[in-house]
Amino acid sequence: SQQGEEDPQALSIQEGENATMNCSYKTSINNLQWYRQNSGRGLVHLILIRSNEREKHSGRLRVTLDTSKKSSSLLITASRAADTASYFCATFVDTGRRALTFGSGTRLQVQP
């Protein structure tokens, strides 16, 4: 199974509401990244959080990391219709393949 698993698989909210997506993983990591993918496009990097960090902010994005629970969450505050996209978490482990492993993504629909 994927190193990173997002939850929920799909989320539909109204504009202005907050959206929370979760990611769980299985092994110890060096960092965890969140990416966004608009339909028919490539992935765009949103934010990276290292294993020794617990929280990071970037604009309307807030990411938390709990290494004891092997989980991360992405919060988008005051959502907009333009936030409609799929969101992926990706974990990096500094052993073995030493490359990112992506989860299956959360499809977010923000209704105007």
Added chain:
Amino acid sequence: DARVTQTPRHKVTEMGQEVTMRCQPILGHNTVFWYRQTMMQGLELLAYFRNRAPLDDSGMPKDRFSAEMPDATLATLKIQPSEPRDSAVYFCASGLVLAGGRNNEQFFGPGTRLTVL
């Protein structure tokens, strides 16, 4: 505005034909990745290069897929012969991996949508 470019954006071919996909990474990036995305399997890492040297291609079917970096501005992914199950979107991404091998963000191209009939 530096971007990863990929050509072609769309490719429709018949089973058995050779397919070549090209990628121009962002200038100055030292690592190039090839991914495949399907509804069933999600995003899979096929291969990646650092400083043009192949580091890992364990995600790639060796008998029909090959990846190369003939120079720092070009990465290619070839499928020969192609099969219907190869239909997917193929993404190239590049990044700058610093000393210690810690991974930083990756920049994705727009993808090549491949359909094999």
